[in-house]
Amino acid sequence: MKKTALLYMLLIAAFLAYAARHAYVNSAGEGSFRSEELRGELGENYVMVTFLSGIEYWKSCLKGFEDAAEALNVSIEYRGATQYDAREQITVLEQIIAKKPAGIAISAIDPSSLTGVIDKAVDAGIPVVVFDSGAPGSKAYSFLGTDNYAAGATAADQMAELLGGQGKVAVITLPSQQNHDERTRGFRDTIEKRHPDIKVVAVEDDKGDAMAAKELTKSLLKRYPDLAGVFVTEAAGGKGAGEAAKELKREEKLRVIAFDTDKDTLDMIREGSISAAIAQGTWNMGYWSLQYLFHLHHDLTIPSPAASGDVSPLPVGVDTGISVVTPENVDDYYAK
């Protein structure tokens, strides 16, 4: 009989705790903002869409998306074009729209090809945000990605530190892509303004190919035997430049700054053939993309006037930040 009484008392205590919690939520639920717990409902599904969907780069974006899904109690799905193919990405997105998910976070293969199909999703009432690689003309609510100009500026300061403030440097880039162009501009402007004893002697196009970057680096070293640094704005080329330095036994003299943190790049930072890499805030892209989609889906953004105009109810742009990987901190960047 005593045991039963104890059990009842425990149950009463649990019930009071439960009731108190709900009473609080209710009392807070006043005003125009639709207050509710930040927790999703059964079957609430959000989709992340990329291109070249198998590459390592997206892993950390997806991890952020997953972590937000855990925190918000919703489910997610990862989809994408397997190739570097705009048509394929459009088809994948069409298929996703047909399933009416709670929201879509997409990295656009180029600034214009996806506009029509993104707008179709938004017009169908599906929240869409774009991350990493933008679609500026579309109706997507927000863009979350790197400030590429600032990233180029950081690379320039890092290069100046590595070179003691003087020497000849070159840039290897993908001039056809806007993000790479901005990295190059940020780098050049910063060298010019802040590091007058460094000269940018060449800007080359490796077309996103490691082998091409390797050959370019070798020929640059022929043209400028005293070349002291190369900044490679895209992930594949950094490895090529590093390999060229290694083959010519110039690792000590040629400083390579790469972009992104796939395993090969990290390995080459460890062994010294790449001096540094610019890491992007990929986890933040995924995490805050899902937060934004959740807020749109649950109508947790501010009501009018945003709703009445051509105005995003969310912040329109998010600079997800960068960091510099060096031999000192490279171990922290390996996937765990």
Next chain:
Amino acid sequence: MKKTALLYMLLIAAFLAYAARHAYVNSAGEGSFRSEELRGELGENYVMVTFLSGIEYWKSCLKGFEDAAEALNVSIEYRGATQYDAREQITVLEQIIAKKPAGIAISAIDPSSLTGVIDKAVDAGIPVVVFDSGAPGSKAYSFLGTDNYAAGATAADQMAELLGGQGKVAVITLPSQQNHDERTRGFRDTIEKRHPDIKVVAVEDDKGDAMAAKELTKSLLKRYPDLAGVFVTEAAGGKGAGEAAKELKREEKLRVIAFDTDKDTLDMIREGSISAAIAQGTWNMGYWSLQYLFHLHHDLTIPSPAASGDVSPLPVGVDTGISVVTPENVDDYYAK
């Protein structure tokens, strides 16, 4: 006896619901991300700090902060310097730091005065983000505010629409403040690039004073009797320019574009003496500031490598967006 049994059954049901909920949370708590419900704890207090703390402008920032507090189940406090006085704001911030709140969102009176005391808060382990008016040299984790250059560009496009693409225009601004300078630059650059038949004939300084803006507008109209538009980058001056147009019975011919949406500005848009105003995403500044602080306080940002370096674990910059207020949508902008 039957009643008691029923009560017990209810209690048991409540307990099971409570237990089930907690069991779910626990099962989701795997992996490196510290998953937990996005709900605060008792006594978790966040502080918003401004200057000229009584002005209408902050109301919507605070509403966003409050709405996020409701969603996250935490409490907040609003503090600030009552005057436009850096020393006063520093003192207020010192007092807040002494109480060790869960986080601080501050709008800095100028870009440099607050740096020391913001860093002191961060060094004491208190999360700090800056909103609306930045402190770029400080250790604050993030800045959430308007992209002022883009806002100036939008004002330029709006002006071109109002003027049918041609005419003389002037800018009234506060050249000593960085945000106003950027608005002016965005406006001028955009007029130059996209609207070649519009000429910016003057850029004047009203020192943030409505009376000064009124006199400036009158003298501009003497110098340029065919002046067709004025863009005023700061809140007080827009009303002055509108009043000048009204007194001289020039409302039909002189288009005034103002900034921000206090009641007087909205009234003047309704009556026609101001043609449009640029509204800032103030609710977003407050809402996402608190979300960021909450994530820092609960360690919900990504763990290493961000933690190991000089790197913000949050997005470093958020463009909270703008919208254009016109006679067509002005009613939506009045506080409800």
